[in-house]
Amino acid sequence: MTLPEAMPEEQPAVRVTAVPADANVYGDIFGGWLMSQMDLAASSVASRHAGGRAVTIAVEGMAFHRPVFVGDEVSVFARLIKVGRTSMRVQVEAWARDRHSEAANKVTEAEFAFVAVGQDRRPRPVRAMVLTPP
Secondary structure (H helix, E strand, O other), X not given: OOOOOOOOOOOOOEEEEOOHHHEOOOOEXXXXXXXXXXXXXXXXXXXXXXXXXXXXXXXXXXXXXXXXXXXXXXXXXXXXXXXXXXXXXXXXXXXEEOOOOOOEEEEEEEEEEEEEEOOOOOEOOOOOOOOOOO
């Protein structure tokens, strides 16, 4: 038996309440809406690390574990996991909490890849990732 995961302790990069305009006719939140929230969170991390514009070039391993419903508070956590010469990878998890409860569940996760670009929109180098001891 696997123990349920705990929501990350750090602050989310994005926190938003799902509203009816984000839902399909069954009241489930569109996967595309959730993916856009995740991209916003990941791009915030990538742009901060790059010190400027960073563009999404790929999303890998997108997995929807549970539905999100109207009224759920969605918290999106993003952390930098790898840096190349011009690229960055950001691990993203989305968690949903019913607005009348403290219990949260991981609903989606994926790895986003970004490339830092200059004003000419061409790839540019980014600083190396600094590993901090646990």
